[in-house]
Amino acid sequence: MPDLDRRKFLKMAACLSAAFGVGNLPAPVLAALKKIDGAVPTLVYLQGQSCTGCSISLLQAETPNAVTMITEYSKLSFHADMSATSGKQALALIEKYLSGNAGEYFLAVEGSIPYDMPEACVMGHKPFAEHLLDASKTMVGAVAIGTCATHGGIPAAEGNLTGAVSLKEFYKRKGKSPLIIDIPGCSVHPDWVWKTIVHLVQVGLPELVNGQPKLFFDRKVHELCPLYHDFQQEIFAKKLGEKGCLFKLGCIGPDTNADCSTRWWNGRQSWCIGAKAPCIGCASPIFAAKKDFPFYRIAKKGKE
Amino acid sequence: MKVDIGPITRIEGHLSIQTTVEDNIITEARSVGEMFRGFEVILRGRDPLDAQQITQRICGVCPYAHAIASSYAQENAYNLSVPANGRIMHNLIQGANHLYDYLLHFYQLSALDFVDVTAILKYTGSDSDLVKLRDWVKFEVASGKPFPATPFLPRLSGKYIEDTDLNIGALKHYIESLEIQQKANKASAIFGGKFPHATAIFPGGCTQDPSIDHISSYRSLIREVKEFIHQKYIPDILAVAQGFPEYWEIGKSKGGFMSFGLLPLGPELDSKRLFAPGVLLNGALEKVDFEAIKEDVKYSKYSSPSGLKVREGTLTPAPHKSSAYTWVKAPRYKGQVIEVGPAARIMVDYTQGHNQKIKELVDKFAGVAGIGAENLNSVLGRHLCRAISAVVIADFLLEETERIDTKAPTMADYELPESGEGFGATEASRGALLHYINIKNYKIDRYECVVPTTWNCSPKDDRDQPGALESALIGTRVETPDEQIEANRIVHSFDPCLGCAVH
Numbered sequence: 001m002p003d004l005d006r007r008k009f010l011k012m013a014a015c016l017s018a019a020f021g022v023g024n025l026p027a028p029v030l031a032a033l034k035k036i037d038g039a040v041p042t043l044v045y046l047q048g049q050s051c052t053g054c055s056i057s058l059l060q061a062e063t064p065n066a067v068t069m070i071t072e073y074s075k076l077s078f079h080a081d082m083s084a085t086s087g088k089q090a091l092a093l094i095e096k097y098l099s100g101n102a103g104e105y106f107l108a109v110e111g112s113i114p115y116d117m118p119e120a121c122v123m124g125h126k127p128f129a130e131h132l133l134d135a136s137k138t139m140v141g142a143v144a145i146g147t148c149a150t151h152g153g154i155p156a157a158e159g160n161l162t163g164a165v166s167l168k169e170f171y172k173r174k175g176k177s178p179l180i181i182d183i184p185g186c187s188v189h190p191d192w193v194w195k196t197i198v199h200l201v202q203v204g205l206p207e208l209v210n211g212q213p214k215l216f217f218d219r220k221v222h223e224l225c226p227l228y229h230d231f232q233q234e235i236f237a238k239k240l241g242e243k244g245c246l247f248k249l250g251c252i253g254p255d256t257n258a259d260c261s262t263r264w265w266n267g268r269q270s271w272c273i274g275a276k277a278p279c280i281g282c283a284s285p286i287f288a289a290k291k292d293f294p295f296y297r298i299a300k301k302g303k304e
Numbered sequence: 305m306k307v308d309i310g311p312i313t314r315i316e317g318h319l320s321i322q323t324t325v326e327d328n329i330i331t332e333a334r335s336v337g338e339m340f341r342g343f344e345v346i347l348r349g350r351d352p353l354d355a356q357q358i359t360q361r362i363c364g365v366c367p368y369a370h371a372i373a374s375s376y377a378q379e380n381a382y383n384l385s386v387p388a389n390g391r392i393m394h395n396l397i398q399g400a401n402h403l404y405d406y407l408l409h410f411y412q413l414s415a416l417d418f419v420d421v422t423a424i425l426k427y428t429g430s431d432s433d434l435v436k437l438r439d440w441v442k443f444e445v446a447s448g449k450p451f452p453a454t455p456f457l458p459r460l461s462g463k464y465i466e467d468t469d470l471n472i473g474a475l476k477h478y479i480e481s482l483e484i485q486q487k488a489n490k491a492s493a494i495f496g497g498k499f500p501h502a503t504a505i506f507p508g509g510c511t512q513d514p515s516i517d518h519i520s521s522y523r524s525l526i527r528e529v530k531e532f533i534h535q536k537y538i539p540d541i542l543a544v545a546q547g548f549p550e551y552w553e554i555g556k557s558k559g560g561f562m563s564f565g566l567l568p569l570g571p572e573l574d575s576k577r578l579f580a581p582g583v584l585l586n587g588a589l590e591k592v593d594f595e596a597i598k599e600d601v602k603y604s605k606y607s608s609p610s611g612l613k614v615r616e617g618t619l620t621p622a623p624h625k626s627s628a629y630t631w632v633k634a635p636r637y638k639g640q641v642i643e644v645g646p647a648a649r650i651m652v653d654y655t656q657g658h659n660q661k662i663k664e665l666v667d668k669f670a671g672v673a674g675i676g677a678e679n680l681n682s683v684l685g686r687h688l689c690r691a692i693s694a695v696v697i698a699d700f701l702l703e704e705t706e707r708i709d710t711k712a713p714t715m716a717d718y719e720l721p722e723s724g725e726g727f728g729a730t731e732a733s734r735g736a737l738l739h740y741i742n743i744k745n746y747k748i749d750r751y752e753c754v755v756p757t758t759w760n761c762s763p764k765d766d767r768d769q770p771g772a773l774e775s776a777l778i779g780t781r782v783e784t785p786d787e788q789i790e791a792n793r794i795v796h797s798f799d800p801c802l803g804c805a806v807h
Contacts, residue, residue, distance in 0.1 A: 049341050051803045052316045052503055053364020053500040059408075059500065060486050067433065067479055070455075071440040082455040084416045086792060089458055093451050101449050114340075119605075120631075122338040123318060154346065154361045161621055163344040168698055187364055187500045200455040241511050241715035265498035268380035269521075270488040275497035275504035280357055282501070288358065294351030299720040299746055299787035 040139070041200060042105040044097045045079040048121050049155040049164055050111025053187035054146035055081050061190035062267045069194050073201050077105065091124040098131060100138035106200075107135050107142040112155040113170040116163025119261055129170065136171060141179030144168065150182040150212075151285045158291050168211065169286070182211040184258075186282035190264060194217045212257070218225050220252035221279050222260040242274060250296040252281030305395065309788045312795055314413040316365050317802025319761065321795060323630070323777065326786040333770065333777035333791075335761045337632035340605070345750040346687045351379060352720060355751060356505060359739065362753065362807040364500040365408070368401040368492065369732035370753070372503040378507035379573060380726025381741050384717055389569040389714040390509020392704055396522060397496045397505060398730070399567060404499075405530050405733035406690040410537060411481040414687065414796045415474060417789065418544050420464035421456045423471035433479045434472065453561040454768040462789035465547050476542070477536050484532045489567040493526040494518050508716030514708045523705050530698040533691070541691050545673050546686050552675045552749050555683040555794035557642030561648035562566050562759075563567050564592060564729035564736040566702065575685040578700050579649055579693075579731065580658035585640055589655050594738065597754060598635040603627060603763040606676040610766050614740050615725070617752035634668035634762040634771060635754050644735030644759045645798060646689035647680045661699070665692045683797040689703040690733070722746055730755050734799045757805035760798045773798050 005028050033237070047055070059066050078093055085093075096102040109132070114120035116129035128290040135142070144167040147153040155164035165173070168180050196213050199206040207214045222228065230236070237244040253261075256279055264271040270275045272279055280295040281287050287296075310320025318338035324331050343362055347355060347416055356374035360367035372394055379386060425445075427438045444453035451458065465471050489499040496502030497513045504511045512518070545552070565581030583590045601610045607622035617791055622628070636642070652676060653662050666677060679685050725742040735756030741748040762771035770778065773795065782788045 047318070049339060051364040051367075052318075053361065053367065056364045056408075056500050059412075059482060061487060062486065066482060071436055073607050075444075077451060077454045080311065080313050081316070083413065083458050084313060084421065084454075084459040086313040086460065087309045087787065089460070089787075090311060093454060093458075096450055117340075117621065117623055120340040120621070121318065124320075125308075133657055152419065154343070154358055157346045157358075159348060160346050161619075164341070186361060199550065239715075239717065240506055241509070241513065241713070248524040266490045266493040267486065270493045270497055270512075272497040272503040275493075275510075277497045277503035277511045280503060281785050289356075291349045293742070294354050295357055296351070299351050299353055 003081040041197070042077050042103065043095050043108050043197070044077050044094065045108040045110070046094070046123070046131065047080055048109060048113050049162070050112030050146070050148055052081060052110070054110045055079065057187040057192055058190045060266055061194050064194065064198070064236050065287060069197070072192070074192040074197050079299070094131070098134040098138060100208055106139050107139045109142055109149045109167050110145045110249065112148040112152050112164035112166060114162035114257045115165045115170060115173065117161070120162040122171040132167070133174060135245070136178055137176070138178045139178065140238065141181065142167060143193065143196065144180055144182045146188045147186040147282060147287050151287065153186055154288045157288045180211065181208065184212065186287060189263060189265065190259070216259050217257040217283070219257065219259065221256045221258055225253055225273060227273060237276070246273065246276070246278040249278045249298060250294065251278035252284060253279040256281040256284040258283040305785065307786055309791055312792065312800070314319060314416065315800045315802070316363065316798060316804070317800070319795070319800050319802045321777070321791060323788065323791065324647055328517065328781055328783065328785060330777050330780045330782060330791065333774045334629050335763060335771055335773050336631045337761060337802050337806045338706065339802060340621060340631040340806050342619060342621065344617065344751050344753065347748050350748050352381070352748055355418055357503070357746060358509065359753065360501045362755070363801055363804045364491070364788060365801060366401065366732040366734065366804070367501045367507065368398050368496065369730055369737050370739070371502055372398050373728040373730050373737045374741070375505060376728025376730060377506040377726040377739040377741045378574060378728070380728060381724040381743055382507060382721060384508045384716050384718055386508055386571045386716050389514065389572045389708060389712050390716060391568055392708055393495045393510035393512070393714055394505065394703060395512065395567050395704055397492045397502060397510070399697045399704070400488045400491040400526065400735045401499070402697050403533070403694055404485045404492070406694045407481045407485045407532070409733070409799050410541065410687065411478045413799065415478055416456070416459065417796060418465055418548060419473065419474045420466070420471045420702055423468050424475055426468050427472055431476065434476055437475065437479070444524045460787045460789040460792060461784050470543060472764045474540055481532070484529055487525045488529045491522045491529070494522050506715065508718055509714045511715060514710055515712045518704050519708060523702060526698060526701050533694045533698055536640045537694065538691050541687050542672065544687070548684070551793065552673065552679040552685065553554065553682060554780060554790065555797055556681045557643040557772040559643060560637060561651050562592065562637060562642045562644050562736050563649040563652040564731055566649065566731035566737065567697070574705065577663070578659065578696065580653045580656055582636040582652040582656060583637060584652055584655060584720070585638065588769060589652070592729070594729070596630065596638045597635055597738070599634060599754070600765040602766045603629055605631050606633070606634045609794060614738065614752050614754055615742065615750070617740070617750065630763045632758055632761055632763060634767050635759055635764040639767070641769050641772055641775060642759050643681070644756050646693055646733070647686045648735065649676070649731055650689040650692055659696065661696050662692060665695060683793050686797040693784070713760060718747060721770070732804070733747065734801055735759065753807055755804040755807065757801045760803050761800050761802070773800070
């Protein structure tokens with residue numbers, strides 16, 4: 001794609017910032033925004049305590065597809081699942097970016113960070129946490145991809161042994177506040193990530209709500225749910241597989257900000273509630289967090 | 305000399321391999337799992353029905369295998385009677401996931417070990433995907449950046465396919481396979497809700513009931529995947545085999561082979577399966593006995609006791625344990641090192657002559673390649689066995705859709721018991737997967753997962769026997785000791801999944 005002229009870009013970004021209220025952002029964020037020069041951002045994609053589900057989900061993108069994203073909209077400079085090289089060459093590549101010697105880059109992080117047990121995630125004999133500290137000095141900003149990176153996710157669920165935290169929480173505890181765009185979801189929807197990156201390339205920083213792109217996370221799953229009518233009419237499924245609103249089986253759609261009800265998944269093939277499965281709130285900050293808040297209201301609770 | 309060839313890329317998760325090389329031969333290999341989350345502890349005290357959702361998040365590449373293993377374990381614990389449709393839905397979801405996984409593994413995770421990416425610069429045709437890729441690589445290489453055209457370049461030194469057209473054809477298939485794997489995942493999502501991480505799979509069946517709308521979409525998607533498997537995937541594997549015939553011998557693991565069997569042919573948990581279960585120890589076939597599995601932790605970063613049976617599993621992390629070099633445990637069967645995965649699955653089935661189609665395919669491809677069934681234990685053997693599995697599964701899924709009764713139930717009725725325990729075993733695409741659940745007072749008291757890559761990438765056990773991958777690396781000749789493309793090819797042939805292995 002043709003490179004955007006820097007001045008034209010900044011002008012456009014300024015107009016759009018004003019239109020969307022980005023001007024109200026804190027000064028460090030605005031400073032970071034100004035650093036994005038409209039050229040295609042280089043992405044250095046690292047995985048912490050992750051299951052790779054978000055990366056796999058990113059490969060399911062169709063409009064645009066993953067190849068277009070890699071060759072046109074982002075310069076994906078490192079991704080452990082795609083990289084032709086490995087070992088020392090791969091480490092050298094990562095370190096060159098993280099040391100600030102390979103030009104500007106955006107960090108993409110999938111997975112949580114084991115704050116209390118740094119040895120629980122290591123890359124090249126060095127805890128992942130230390131790589132993140134290196135990056136905090138050199139990156140333009142970061143995209144936290146998936147619920148583990150945005151809220152800690154299952155690795156941070158009650159009773160975990162590693163003290164897993166989100167990317168933002170990790171930096172906060174280390175006294176740092178880099179620009180971070182949170183894109184939750186377990187796994188993340190490919191559109192949420194890729195289209196945020198397209199936005200960064202063509203427009204600049206997207207408008208954020210609670211640190212998440214407003215475009216995708218402004219409304220509750222419940223608000224545009226096709227079963228909303230059943231909810232209003234009080235037609236509730238009483239057991240799995242039954243017709244009706246799934247609220248009484250534990251659906252967390254009313255408490256989850258995401259546009260699944262209109263976007264659907266896998267190229268608009270289906271989505272959880274479309275398959276009559278209650279929303280488990282995978283994009284929510286409380287996802288899986290507490291042992292006594294189960295996904296479903298089906299089992300007996302037992303004696304406390 | 306000691307060489308660490310990690311981090312290993314084009315796998316799932318954090319794996320390093322520490323080797324000792326003498327005169328260009330690997331004399332020692334340590335498989336090092338570098339990430340730990342502690343799922344089994346997180347599951348304790350939770351609602352049992354959370355398990356098939358939480359365990360799916362062990363791995364985003366094969367989440368459905370975990371959902372199915374967890375569902376089987378819970379069905380076992382709840383004594384559930386699953387309707388025929390429910391089991392068919394499980395099979396349709398899981399089977400399509402296998403097809404996706406084989407394609408991802410061959411093209412995205414393995415092909416760049418053999419295919420010369422730089423051949424794209426010589427492309428003179430007009431295919432828009434290839435033109436886009438060529439122009440991008442050209443632009444990047446000319447940019448003067450320190451790392452142009454990553455992630456495709458740089459690459460490890462070694463021999464790659466020399467024929468330009470063959471390379472360009474393979475790169476075209478690399479791009480096409482991305483679209484095809486999406487189709488397999490769409491097929492899964494029709495009944496599973498979404499991929500990765502299906503929400504519609506439950507113990508007792510599936511929340512989505514099948515309609516003609518669903519079935520016809522599913523069939524049409526699987527047909528397209530099947531065509532790609534026959535027209536492109538298999539010829540590409542045979543082309544790699546022709547260019548690198550030495551890999552029918554390289555990467556042999558030392559030990560037994562095990563499969564838990566895949567895709568039940570009836571609704572009951574003990575139904576016969578499309579791929580038969582079994583253990584091959586010293587060439588003889590045995591029935592699988594879960595009680596014969598013990599997990600050693602002498603070299604793993606846990607202070608909990610070594611040699612525990614599955615139902616006794618405990619987990620106390622000890623990140624600074626001095627003798628330990630990995631977060632992966634060392635499961636052993638009757639004390640023996642075991643390889644699991646596509647080659648084990650095919651060998652176990654072939655040895656007992658269970659599935660006629662598998663026998664025919666093994667004999668046919670072995671004939672074409674000029675090898676014997678014993679060569680399935682090799683780098684190329686593992687690749688070939690994935691392709692054979694893909695052919696058999698694609699045909700089965702199309703037949704399975706014809707057995708759906710759109711008027712019959714898809715989900716069992718159940719009440720969860722106050723207590724109970726159950727085992728659930730299946731085959732993830734990368735090998736034998738076992739879940740164990742123990743329920744007390746309506747809550748999970750203990751949950752254990754013994755996972756394919758835990759077997760394959762295990763460290764040495766209490767008797768100092770190296771794990772399957774370690775044993776396959778030892779003795780390998782490497783041309784460039786500090787890069788070791790040969791070792792990378794061996795590692796990739798196992799399709800390691802470290803998120804699964806450690807969880």
